[in-house]
Amino acid sequence: MTIATSVVRTAEGDGFTPPGPHDFDLPAIGGGHDTFEMFGQTFVLGVTKPMLQIVLAGILVFAFFYAAARKQAMVPGRLQFVGEEAYGFVRNSLGRDIIGARDFARYVPYLFTLFFFILLNNLFASIPFIEFPTFSRSGMVYGLAIMSWVIYNVAGMRRHGVGGYLKLQTVPAGIGGPMLLLLIPLEFMSNILVRPVTLALRLFANMFAGHLLLILFALGGEYILTEKAIQYAPVGILAWVLFIAVAFLEMLIQFLQAYVFVLLNAMYISGALADEH
Amino acid sequence: MQALLAAPLAKAEELNPLLPHVVEIALSLVVFGLLLFAVWKYVTPRFEQIYAERTHAIEGGLAAAETKQAEAAALMADLEQQLADARHEAARIREEAREQGAQIIAEMREQAQADAARIVEHGKTQIEAERQQAVTSLRAEVGSLATSLAGRIVGESLEDDDRSARVVERFLADLETIEASQAAGGGAS
Numbered sequence: 001m002t003i004a005t006s007v008v009r010t011a012e013g014d015g016f017t018p019p020g021p022h023d024f025d026l027p028a029i030g031g032g033h034d035t036f037e038m039f040g041q042t043f044v045l046g047v048t049k050p051m052l053q054i055v056l057a058g059i060l061v062f063a064f065f066y067a068a069a070r071k072q073a074m075v076p077g078r079l080q081f082v083g084e085e086a087y088g089f090v091r092n093s094l095g096r097d098i099i100g101a102r103d104f105a106r107y108v109p110y111l112f113t114l115f116f117f118i119l120l121n122n123l124f125a126s127i128p129f130i131e132f133p134t135f136s137r138s139g140m141v142y143g144l145a146i147m148s149w150v151i152y153n154v155a156g157m158r159r160h161g162v163g164g165y166l167k168l169q170t171v172p173a174g175i176g177g178p179m180l181l182l183l184i185p186l187e188f189m190s191n192i193l194v195r196p197v198t199l200a201l202r203l204f205a206n207m208f209a210g211h212l213l214l215i216l217f218a219l220g221g222e223y224i225l226t227e228k229a230i231q232y233a234p235v236g237i238l239a240w241v242l243f244i245a246v247a248f249l250e251m252l253i254q255f256l257q258a259y260v261f262v263l264l265n266a267m268y269i270s271g272a273l274a275d276e277h
Numbered sequence: 278m279q280a281l282l283a284a285p286l287a288k289a290e291e292l293n294p295l296l297p298h299v300v301e302i303a304l305s306l307v308v309f310g311l312l313l314f315a316v317w318k319y320v321t322p323r324f325e326q327i328y329a330e331r332t333h334a335i336e337g338g339l340a341a342a343e344t345k346q347a348e349a350a351a352l353m354a355d356l357e358q359q360l361a362d363a364r365h366e367a368a369r370i371r372e373e374a375r376e377q378g379a380q381i382i383a384e385m386r387e388q389a390q391a392d393a394a395r396i397v398e399h400g401k402t403q404i405e406a407e408r409q410q411a412v413t414s415l416r417a418e419v420g421s422l423a424t425s426l427a428g429r430i431v432g433e434s435l436e437d438d439d440r441s442a443r444v445v446e447r448f449l450a451d452l453e454t455i456e457a458s459q460a461a462g463g464g465a466s
Contacts, residue, residue: 021292039296051304058312065316069323074331087324105325109317117312138294139301147306208294 016223019215024136024208026050053134057120061113090115090262098266103273107266110151114144115262118203122254125211126247133207133254138200145200148265153192156272165272191271199264206257210250217243422452 028034028046035042068083076084090112095104118135125133135141156165170187171180221239224232426448430441 021294024294025292038299041293041296043298043300051301054301054305054308058308062312062315062320065320069320069327072323072327072330074327074334076327080327084324084327087321088328091324109321110313112321113309113313113316117309136294137298137301139297139299140305142297143302143305144309146302147309204295 015227016220019212019219023212023215026132049132050134050137050140053124053130053132054121054140057117057124057134061116061120065116086116087112094259094262094266098263099270099273107155107269111262111266114148114265115258118144118261119255119258122207122258123251125207125214125254126251133211135203135257136207136211138204138208141200141204144203144261145196148199148261148268149196152265152268152272155269159273168274169272195264195268199261203257203261206253210246210253213246214243214250217246422455 025044026049028044028048029052030046032046034045036045037043065083065087068079068086071077071080073080091104091108094111094115095108098104099107121134121140124130125136153165156168159165160168166188169191170184172183172187175183217239221236221243224236224239228236426444429448430444
């Protein structure tokens with residue numbers, strides 16, 4: 001169908017199909033063509049590539065850290081050292097420094113797992129032969145964002161009780177009177193309603209846009225080099241050079257987005273556990 | 278042809294990437310949940326345990342080293358104390374010996390002086406006694422000699438100088454004889 005489309009478009013004088021959301025809508029593996037309707041949109045029914053990736057990421061993260069932690073040697077080997085450093089990084093810079101020495105231990109496994117799970121899924125976008133960011137599928141991110149939302153709210157409610165927690169999150173300290181009528185809904189919105197949305201969109205949009213950009217440079221460069229006249233070739237080569245540069249930028253962003261997602265999780269938990277101002 | 282033309286158009290309007298695939302939401306939660314469970318159970322406790330053990334080992338090593346150092350310092354101080362004591366003791370003994378020696382010398386000197394004084398005193402006393410005895414015997418002898426001389430002189434003529442001179446000479450000669458044999462000289466004249 002794609003070939004047919006490009007043929008038709010070439011006939012119309014516009015031969016390049018720009019990459020778009022349809023590039024993220026991968027077909028079911030095994031070639032099934034079943035679909036289902038939801039939210040007024042048609043979805044592929046079946047196992048898709050990102051689904052396999054997320055399972056693979058789970059298996060790899062566990063396998064790596066299990067192997068690293070297995071020996072428990074006092075003087076660590078190379079693998080154990082890497083595992084300990086990775087664990088210590090999340091534990092100390094994301095857990096202890098943000099949640100605080102009193103409560104952090106309880107949340108370290110969650111933050112640790114979350115960071116390396118997201119990181120590996122993001123890195124899949126740059127790993128040859130996989131080259132697709134799992135979290136450019138919004139559903140994947142929504143799951144994690146919902147989970148984050150539940151975890152920090154439950155943490156706060158267990159610490160302060162439901163009423164105490166809502167007061168902590170919505171009533172700013174040192175303000176009284178009619179201003180509260182304005183501030184309470186605003187605080188409620190920013191602290192309870194908007195957080196999971198921004199959390200999800202930040203990760204999803206970064207992965208989506210980054211991958212889109214890569215596809216654009218790759219396909220655009222290819223199109224110019226193969227379909228256009230020879231004098232346009234430098235532009236095509238420039239596009240490919242940019243493709244490589246952006247690919248490196250993407251690797252930074254993949255790390256940063258995983259870091260930010262977990263950092264915000266830690267900050268939300270820390271805010272939920274905070275004592276009354 | 279109709280389908281071919283419709284296809285890209287439909288794709289462009291149908292896909293909203295923000296709308297989630299529900300299976301993906303469920304799958305991500307299940308996979309993450311399982312991973313979290315496994316990591317929580319098998320990975321993080323081991324890392325924490327290694328950290329704790331290592332911290333403990335390092336702290337234990339430091340504590341042991343501190344104890345050893347303190348022990349060594351105590352031993353050192355003890356030895357220094359002993360050395361100082363010994364030196365002090367030696368100095369004291371030397372001082373004592375010196376004092377004792379000085380005292381002994383002083384005593385000896387005193388004793389020697391006392392002895393000397395006593396001997397001198399004794400000598401003096403003896404001399405005095407002998408002198409006294411000599412004086413006594415001399416006095417008696419002189420008296421008798423004077424008496425016998427006077428008797429002789431009186432017995433002869435006192436007018437004649439020659440005679441008196443002879444008497445005196447004879448007397449003196451008698452005396453010499455007396456000195457030679459005391460009893461005979463006095464008796465003969």
